[in-house]
Amino acid sequence: xxxxFDARRWWLLVTKHWSENKKKxxxxxxxxxGLLLLWWIFIVMDNHRxxxxxxxxxxxxxxxxxLGCLYASTLFADLGSKTKALNYLTVPASQAEKILCNLxxxxxxxxxxxxxxxxxxxFVVVKAGNAMAYNRWLQQHDPRSVFKKETVANVFSGPSxxxxxxxxxxxLLLYFVLQSAFIYGSIYFSKFSFIxxxxxxxxxxxxxxxxxxxxxxxxxxxxxxxxxxxxxQVYTVKQASAGQGTMIYxxxxxxxxMSIPSWIGQVLIFLLKYAFxxxxxxxxFYRLKEKEI
Amino acid sequence: MIDIxxxxxxxxxxxxxxxxxxxxxxxxxxGLLGKNGTGKSTLLRTIAGLLFPDKGTVxxxxxxxxxxxxAFLQQVFMVPEEFYLxxxxxxxxxxxxxxxxxxxxxxxxxxxxxEFEIPSGSxxxxxxxxxxxxxxxxxxxxxxxxxxxxxxPTNGLDIMSKSQFRKVMAGALSEExxxxxxxxxxxxLENLIDRITVIDEGRILFxxxxxxxxxxxxxxxxxxxxxxxxxxxxxxxLRGAAIVTRNTGDEEGKxxxxxxxxxxxxxxxxxxxxxxxKPTL
Numbered sequence: 144x145x146x147x148f149d150a151r152r153w154w155l156l157v158t159k160h161w162s163e164n165k166k167k168x169x170x171x172x173x174x175x176x177g178l179l180l181l182w183w184i185f186i187v188m189d190n191h192r193x194x195x196x197x198x199x200x201x202x203x204x205x206x207x208x209x210l211g212c213l214y215a216s217t218l219f220a221d222l223g224s225k226t227k228a229l230n231y232l233t234v235p236a237s238q239a240e241k242i243l244c245n246l247x248x249x250x251x252x253x254x255x256x257x258x259x260x261x262x263x264x265x266f267v268v269v270k271a272g273n274a275m276a277y278n279r280w281l282q283q284h285d286p287r288s289v290f291k292k293e294t295v296a297n298v299f300s301g302p303s304x305x306x307x308x309x310x311x312x313x314x315l316l317l318y319f320v321l322q323s324a325f326i327y328g329s330i331y332f333s334k335f336s337f338i339x340x341x342x343x344x345x346x347x348x349x350x351x352x353x354x355x356x357x358x359x360x361x362x363x364x365x366x367x368x369x370x371x372x373x374x375x376q377v378y379t380v381k382q383a384s385a386g387q388g389t390m391i392y393x394x395x396x397x398x399x400x401m402s403i404p405s406w407i408g409q410v411l412i413f414l415l416k417y418a419f420x421x422x423x424x425x426x427x428f429y430r431l432k433e434k435e436i
Numbered sequence: 437m438i439d440i441x442x443x444x445x446x447x448x449x450x451x452x453x454x455x456x457x458x459x460x461x462x463x464x465x466x467g468l469l470g471k472n473g474t475g476k477s478t479l480l481r482t483i484a485g486l487l488f489p490d491k492g493t494v495x496x497x498x499x500x501x502x503x504x505x506x507a508f509l510q511q512v513f514m515v516p517e518e519f520y521l522x523x524x525x526x527x528x529x530x531x532x533x534x535x536x537x538x539x540x541x542x543x544x545x546x547x548x549x550x551e552f553e554i555p556s557g558s559x560x561x562x563x564x565x566x567x568x569x570x571x572x573x574x575x576x577x578x579x580x581x582x583x584x585x586x587x588x589p590t591n592g593l594d595i596m597s598k599s600q601f602r603k604v605m606a607g608a609l610s611e612e613x614x615x616x617x618x619x620x621x622x623x624x625l626e627n628l629i630d631r632i633t634v635i636d637e638g639r640i641l642f643x644x645x646x647x648x649x650x651x652x653x654x655x656x657x658x659x660x661x662x663x664x665x666x667x668x669x670x671x672x673x674l675r676g677a678a679i680v681t682r683n684t685g686d687e688e689g690k691x692x693x694x695x696x697x698x699x700x701x702x703x704x705x706x707x708x709x710x711x712x713x714k715p716t717l
Contacts, residue, residue: 146505146506146507149506152506152536155532155535155536158532159532159533159536162522162524162528162531162532163522163524163528163532166523224520225518226516226518226519226520227520229486229514229516229519229520230519230520230521232485232486232504233484233486233509233512233513233514234509234533234536235506235507235509235510235536235537236506236509236536237504237505237506238504240506432504433488435486435487435488436481436486436487
């Protein structure tokens with residue numbers, strides 16, 4: 144049996160995790176379903192019709208971000224308690240198996256369960272909302288009008304107006320990156336990991352903004368990025384008449400274009416889109432390896 | 437089995453070990469004694485791979501504990517002073533936790549559980565701290581791990597359970613196993629420990645087998661003023677003075693761990709000197 148990863152041992156870990164947490168997980172899913180149902184009932188009662196597709200999609204992502212990050216911040220909470228950490232670290236499984244077991248529940252199982260429950264409730268609410276709206280329409284309708292049913296939204300197509308731009312893909316990628324940051328936070332911070340991770344993310348955001356605004360922007364010539372980040376269009380700078388400073392304007396004839404090879408741009412974009420979450424998982428793995436109690 | 441060389445360890449700036457070296461062999465029950473804060477629990481955690489040495493090497497069964505490899509963790513079981521067990525029925529513990537230990541014996545677990553008088557169908561959620569501890573000790577023994585580390589195992593056990601513990605432990609030792617028990621409750625472990633190791637200020641103050649101690653030292657009550665004065669250690673009691681003195685006879689005396697510990701701490705050099713004297717032919 145390998146000391147790094149063994150599928151049988153990993154599966155033992157998965158079943159052990161389930162046997163110890165099934166009560167907690169079942170109750171959490173039940174509570175979440177109840178809250179979501181209450182929210183839908185409120186929306187339907189208020190509007191007297193089923194929620195529109197955009198509302199369904201917005202609700203899906205807002206709740207996904209909040210719940211996903213909250214759950215992620217509890218994923219390694221056991222390591223904040225000495226007794227639970229000892230129990231966790233001394234289980235005869237490799238660090239990789241332990242990380243993959245937690246990611247299996249925190250990333251995959253959570254996402255699948257959340258989406259399934261959302262769709263089940265959404266389906267029921269849209270059907271009920273349509274029935275309610277139809278009855279109302281029968282009583283109050285203008286004979287010339289046509290009853291328009293709401294449909295169950297495809298949350299992965301993105302809200303109307305942004306569907307062609309792969310908006311939902313970017314939202315999902317952002318979600319997984321953010322969730323990975325909270326997973327890392329749950330192992331990095333022993334206590335109050337959710338709040339501390341939020342603060343850390345805000346600080347990182349402020350730092351990046353300051354670096355961009357105060358360090359990068361001043362050294363760049365006047366201009367703008369084109370085609371993502373692979374090209375930079377340098378605007379034309381012209382001396383204005385005496386004593387009136389310089390004029391900056393865009394003129395395709397005199398503007399200059401600075402480009403890096405397109406494959407570098409593509410690799411950078413790929414890394415920005417897909418590498419952050421796995422890198423944060425890797426950081427979590429190393430953090431677990433160096434964990435002492 | 438355990439080879440610790442020049443171990444240095446500190447909690448931030450507070451040094452705990454500054455060059456500790458120690459070897460432990462299979463087939464013994466080691467009693468790890470020492471004052472509060474001398475590093476007994478830290479040593480056990482270092483052996484279990486839960487703390488990493490700042491300097492020096494720790495080898496356990498040929499493994500470096502800090503790597504926490506599954507093959508190492510399968511052979512080392514730690515019963516900490518404060519512990520966590522999930523709120524599951526005992527059967528779940530056997531079904532889902534035991535498969536990680538290849539040498540785990542369900543029959544032994546049942547046997548130990550019944551010796552500790554724990555109802556086999558019960559759930560951990562409804563158990564007292566002492567009962568949970570007995571379950572953990574039973575599981576640790578049934579895992580048949582080669583290395584068993586116990587930190588204050590009798591804390592939280594009632595009087596009857598302490599007797600049960602001694603009985604169970606005495607039957608659990610084998611040639612391949614090494615059991616290390618760190619404790620302050622020395623009375624609970626008398627007649628159980630084979631070798632006594634005392635840690636003080638991050639170093640080994642004393643390390644000797646119980647058999648040799650019993651042969652060389654005598655623990656008795658005395659009313660003889662001269663004998664009391666010449667003893668290695670004495671303390672007055674209602675029935676005379678309890679003393680630690682040289683065993684001049686041929687037979688092994690009864691070991692009093694509490695008196696021995698006090699004698700080592702207060703008059704360690706003299707005690708060690710007596711133990712080093714070779715028998716005359």
